[in-house]
Amino acid sequence: GKELRGVPAAMSASGTLSILCSDSYADLSQYRDQHFRGTRYDQERLLRKSCTLYVGNLSFYTTEEQIHELFGKSGDIKKVIMGLDKVKKTACGFCFVEYYARGDAENAMRYINGTRLDDRIIRTDWDAGFKEGRQYGRGRSGGQVRDEYRQDYDAGRGGYGKTVQCQ
């Protein structure tokens, strides 16, 4: 089809009025949990009907209460599960938020993802569902993998990355 300025690509012979049904914030991202037990197909099926969001880039000091207040703006929350350092059992900067209704989770993806909590831009993504053990960081030191290798100083996430700290 032809792309003409002033008139959306919708008028092409392909016929999809994509501009009118676009919902990119609520779509699945490229990320797939490598530890997921099951086929890619199973995983995507679960992601498409999930009511659970992964929330990342939290400060270590962000509380369940703050998360509840912010994410409660898109609907009633069923459960918040804080991500923990596997060794220290303290918050390590991520969590899961489960809603009762998928529509409420979608609105969180549309309007809370990419905004600030505790002055940090947080990121949300679909999660296939909480399972025991997934509340722990997967980094070698016990926290999240991203905090193992990062080079920058982040006061809200324990300072320098673990590898930098060990130098």
Next chain:
Amino acid sequence: SNSSLESNLEGLAGVLEADLPNYKSKILRILCTVARLLPEKLTVYTTLVGLLNARNYNFGGEFVEAMIRQLKECLKVNMYNEAVHLVRFLSDLVNCHVIAAPSMVAMFENFVSVTQEEDVPQVRCDWYMFAFLSSLPWVGKELYEKKDAEMDRLLSQTESYLKRRQKIHVPMLQVWTADKPHPQEEYLDCLWSQIQKLKKDRWQERHILRPYLAFDSILCEALQHNLPPFTPPPHTEDSVYPMPRVIFRMFDYTDDPEGPVMPGSHSVERFVIEENLHCIIKSHWKERKTCAAQLLSYPGNNKIPLNYHIVEVIFAELFQLPSPPHIEVMYTTLLIELCKLQPGSLPQVLAQATEMLYMRLDTMNTTCVDRFINWFSHHLSNFQFRWSWEDWSDCLTQDLEKPKPKFVREVLEKCMRLSYHQRIIDIVPASFSVLSPANPVCIYKYGDESNRSLPGYTVALCLTIAIKNKASNDEIFSILKDVPNPNQDDDDDEGFTFNPLKIEVFVQTLLHLAAKSFSHSFSALAKFHEVFKTLAESDEGKLHVLRVVYEVWKNHPQMIAVLVDKMIRTQIVDCAAVANWIFSSELAHDFTRFYIWEILHSTIRKMNKHVLKIHKELEETKARLARQHKRRDSDDDDDDDDRSSDREDGPLEEQIERLQEKVESAQSEQKNLFLVIFQRFIMLLTEHLVRCETGGIDVFTPWYKSCIERLQQIFLQHHQIIQQYMVTLENLLFTAELDHHILAVFQQFCALQA
């Protein structure tokens, strides 16, 4: 730019014309959908249709027929907003020489004659009137030029309808109770003023972009079609017309003295701009970046103060009564995106708007204040809570119950929920400490050695130790057995009649032990669910549990809210208990606080969702049974005997019966909840009114304004459910003997869909 749009349109028309033999139905479908769903670009597509019609007369005719079919469909299924877009599209097709003006006038004559129908809701007539009037900015000139006598007749019929229609509903929908600086007009009144002014200006309208003007030489050669006679579908029981609206205005030309002049409130430009901006939000609400970009690229940027229009339109939606068109949080995030795209200009307009809203808090509807609080606190949390609080020091000298200090208190409380207590202390000047929220700590009455004389103190200690040692429910029960019942002289109980002291000791101790986080508290509720259920078995028990929760957590309203939510969901308390608790004298002190109403509305919503859920289950089971019957009917060649098919039906039929009972009981619980709430409101308000009357004081205190608007809020937020109870409400509660102040709220509500 315009010339590239024109060449694109010409090119596209050529491409589509070539595609017509093979893709005609698809093209028709797309164009019809665009007409319905992209009204902000309507003149682009009407031009396209005009060009196609000029090249292919039959296609033009088929398109018009398809549009009429689509219009009828929309009206049949109550899609009135989209129907307006279709009508407007059709009317602009007159400008593109696709539809003959006289036939359009004839359609409008049929629309206006709906106002002559008898025994129909006013909102029905309103819609047809709106569909007619709101098309005139686009096509008024052309229609008037061709059929001035008919148009004059239509306009005078319009005028007389608008004069005689009732407007009892208007006060309920206004954002402010004051008319200054901008009156909030009923939407049809405002539109009528705008059309009258347009007529006075001889239908000269210069704001709408009309690409078809550049193609006039081609289009005027085209043959036009006549619209088939259009009879508005009759009113049915299932017809649900749009609610009336009030036009929200907060800016005028004085607010941006340096920039382009803002079109006046009765100019047709104002109407078109607002319509288009609302349509853009409606088209792109799911895509915040696109939405912001589309809003900011609205044509006419240098001729109108676009940022002001955008901010005004967004707040118009956010504050719309009964409810905003979209979820509240969308508007917060949209405004943030707009600030990102226009960092040099939009934040200032937003700050100006915030200041203006603050200045007018005294007359702002309580529900709208709630939304303002939520928006402002969430917005600040994205900008490090930076705000010039000192500018608002005037509120410090006022009574804390007055709207301005109340607003600041609630905002600070919400800001704290999104951060933490010390942060809030740090961000406000010291003088604002009187408005700062309490440190959200738990109050445990048995915590201090000095309290050891309190009844139940020793049991509390026992319980603490037991719970820390992972005691079971049974062990807890046996410890609690020793708690005397202050309500009884003898010990006749098996241990489980209403014993407020037992409840107090158990709930205080448990909540204190689980105070660390929401998760800790939820675990505690789950682990000792059995104890809770038993202690709170009676209505008084439920009420007392709620009271104790409040006593422990009154510094932490957020915790109270999540605990109440959990207790309802796990059926420790029921919705009616929560309603009674909210209206109880213990909570009178907090009655006007925002968190109380959040709890009540959340409770009502849970009740509503519960009813819907069981109803859905029932419908699904009935559908399963129907499918089973159908399968059997089509298999009746098989030699299944009747007995086995009955046996198959049996469990499903039983299930349906059980679900039917469940639905009825849930619906009755739901109705009861609303009746309790209304009853308590009436009692409370009547008490106040009587007291004022006998004491000769003014009824209209801040408390009264808040309370009566909270009553309105119940009606507005749950209007669909409440409409089912109109007869009961009229006969039982909102009778003629009621004080007229309270009755007025009910009458305004009745007028909304009348």
